[in-house]
Amino acid sequence: MSESSEKRTLGPHFLIIGVIIVVILALVFWPSKEDEPVAPEPEVVQPDVEAPVEEVPDVFETKPAPPPLELEEPDEVPPMPEPVEPDPEPLDVSDPAIKSSLVDISTATDDSVNRMIVNEGLLQRFVVSVTNLANDEMAPNHQLLAPPEQTFRVYSQAGKQWIDAASYKRYTPYVNMLESFESEALLGMYDIYKGDIQDKYAEIGESNKNFNEVVLDAIDQLLDTPEVPVPVEVYTDSVTYKxxxxxxxxxxxxxxxxxxxxxxxxxxxxAKLREIKLLLEENGSN
Structure with missing residues (x-):
């Protein structure tokens, strides 16, 4: 294939499944717990009690004082109302939140996460890409990662064309980034977003199918790729390499x-895919 065509169609989609757990991460913001409401103290209204006014006789008479008023105590004190817990805020599925979380959980010492992962529509791209991979297809318009900067290269020998080893090395930074994420931590974050992912999948796939099954199908497709010795021979039909x-x-x-x-x-x-697959299967059986 031409260099421009190869760069366009052979972007690092191989990592889409490797980062399937990663790209759906985001921070969950919980509001601080409100202070428990305090019932107001009952206001005691003292009745105005006045002795009746009487005409004062010529001869003073001593009147007995009226008995003091006493408040009646209730038989039972009404219970305090239960405090109402505030509802948690919805998950932040924005692209900045997702990328921020990726940076936080990565052990990479460089800026590879921010540099390699795209900045727009990560959750939607994730669902579309995994669905296509499970169906043995690519999703060139829904890439999760920026394509390699280096171009695809071949060399000629004995009248044949072979893939240059430099073409393989351009993918190594993506693999390094993939390995910088701890698999169990990724699965934990994936669990947070299951509901949102399932809803998006229902819009483009089978509404009654669990998206976990789609993920496992996609992983199996890649694990079934045969390993072949190098160098690998290719040829061009003037448009693409085959x-x-x-x-x-x-x-x-x-x-x-x-x-x-x-x-x-x-x-x-x-190796990373097998780790993720095992964790997904164990998680599904719990």
Missing amino acids: YTDPRLENLNEPQKQLLRTGPDNMRRIK
Whole structure:
């Protein structure tokens, strides 16, 4: 394929499943607990009691004082009303919140997370991309990651064309970023967003299907990618590069993309996918 076409269609989609748990992270903001309401003290109104005015006789008479008024004590003190807990604020699914969380949980010492992950529509892109991968397809208009800056390269030898090892190295920074996230922490954040993800999937997929099944199907597609020795022979039909080996060319698009990351990167990616798959399956059985 042409360099521009290859850069457009062979972006780092191989990492979409690797970061499926990552890109749905966001901070959850809980309001501070309000002070418990205090019932006002009952106001005691003392009645105005006046002795009746009488005409004073010529001879003073001593009148007995009226008995003091006493307030009647109630039999039972009414219970205090239960405090009403405020409802939690909705999840912040904004792109800045998601990326901020990614940076927080990454052990990377550079700016790779901010630099490699796109800035718009992360949650929507995630659902569309995983759904397409589970269906053996790519989602070129819903990339989660920025494409590599380096171009795809081949070299010629003995009248044939082979993938240059430099083409594999351009994906290594993405794999490093993937490995900077701890799998169990990612799954915990994924659980937070299950409801939002399921709602979005119902809009584009099967409303009665659990999105976890879609994720596992997508992971299995990539894990089934064969490992082949290098160098790998390719040819061009003046528009795109294709694998000379028909077994490789007949792989689905996500598998062919994973193959293009090179044998070392692919092994590292598969190891991370197996970790995530195991955690998802264990989580689903609980």
